[in-house]
Amino acid sequence: MAGIYIHIPFCKQACYYCDFHFSTSLQYKSEMLNALQNEIRLQQNYLSGQTIETIYLGGGTPSLLSGDEVNMLFDTITKYHTVSSDAEVTIEANPDDLNEQQVKAFKQTTINRFSIGIQSFYNEDLFWMNRVHRGQEAQASVKRVQDAGFTNITADLIYGYPLLTDHKWKHNLEQIFELSIPHISAYSMTVEPKTALASFIEKKVYAPMNEAQSADQFMVLLQEMQNQGYEQYEISNFCLPGQYSRHNSNYWKGIKYLGIGPSAHSFNGEARQWNVANNARYTQALNGNTIPAERENLSEQDRLNEYIMTSLRTSWGLDINKLESISKHSGQELLKAAEEFFYKGWINKANNVLTLSTEGKLYADKIAAELFF
Template structure:
């Protein structure tokens, strides 16, 4: 059987077993921020002069890309960035309206808005709720004012607490909070205080990220000049163990390496990425995936606006090879609590995982880094989660 035939069979057999395969998500990137956090390498601009023009261009792109997902039903919409909460409710409503016009949108669609605490006034939250936003992902990062300042965040801890209280008062019951750890000189005590506050707030969902220092950021610059020392690997691991231990004892499921949720309160949008469901990405730097290709929009606001104005989607398209698909399947599924299903790998891609990785697999099972169940599901142990990326790299083909 050649690869195209195999692919066709995969699609058919997957649909028979799982109609969810024919649902999809839409991601919309809002490329503006009030100020640049010292660690951030996402695409954004602090020049907000063209924000109205950008909102119109995003609507135009939704139109231009209306066939990308074929007739798949939209189950999740995610406004990410950048800082989507800088947009007015009116802009967001126009974007949702356009999606509704061109796609079949499920009645219980999860609609997430990433928000910075200093944008979440009561009045703005009431408007966000009215237009259908039903999930907030709030960029708290830490409740420590000294650390917030060091990171160059635009809010302080009081703004974070107010934002969460306002959101709860407005009736947002599906809230996710971002937490950063492994910040240079961050003590275990400071992190424990953040975790205790999160226990009190009790959001449905918590995303945790260890601070990585990217080259083209203020921190990257400081690091290259020797003005900054990152947390050591050992400190990073200690803090992650503290997070895992605390959040699971508070009743959260550690359902993906960086993500914790109250039972079944997973991010449906991100889970669909990890389960290789298709999605459309709108906006500068957004990515799209339709099972066979990945598409990357240009990461430049001016170029994006110009091309969309000319009726073109400024994107590079990468056709995924069988090896790409196997690697992505392993890399993403291994990070989740559902694990990497080796039988599925065999059925979908004709890939004998155990045969290809016999020695390494045997070694890391012996070291207690992964567990292989009788029904051939490979899962990371807590010890393995500390070295997840290294393990995934070894499994790349």
């Protein structure tokens, strides 16, 4: 099994916190779509003929595409790959794009899962983030998708920024529950270099993030999700029973995937590659039947450390037996390195599998870094 990710590098406007690759000009959208199709053709052997179980349209804002353009990309994929009949096919969407006509158009495609970027239901928060949509549009878009017959829906929320009081955070979560959304991805606001948010904080236009606030709201998130019967199967991802994201889970489980589009990353089990993060250079290269990618062969240590980092973020945990199958290092070496975290109660061990405790999830990156070989 394997997955395909397609990066659609266009947005209506730039969110202040975002450092993903995109352009706010749609002038060259047709050229980009032609290049994407050409890359799919040129990369047809990257996954060694494996069946495609998941397809994910990310970005950027893929919901800016028409239904016909989505079908064109899917037709190209099926021309060069075997796609499972029950493949999970996700499109990221902004609420303001999901009007009745667009939802109806997407219903005529193979899309069967929506990832809707809500972030907040409060207009002042959305304005602070420079989001296009407003709170009422977020609610309406979810209902519109549900009325069209889609049940596999996930929503993104952000917490840990100055405007978000605990009361507002709980209300955002309550809105999600009332809308019966089966999957939620919730992220702490991070300040990435060279973003507008970083500049505003540096110039003291915006207040800086507060780590204590973020930690407190993370704990509120865990409690509210548990109360509503959601499983936290990854640090930032929660779902009702059986509703986890198959595509994203493959990333955390180290399953192969092909990334198509500018800035997209790929992994074939032995190496990673990533495309140039520049629309013009990407399309020009593909026009010449060249894939504008760099490649890094992963050493045994690289693969081991990646497994430590990703597995500890999940409810499936770090399997000592798998660790030993990846490298020459023994599980005892890792357990010795983890002694401090056992003592602090940040890591639990059961049946040779290590998982983070509730408190340990606050320090996931620190723990993983300390356990790297």
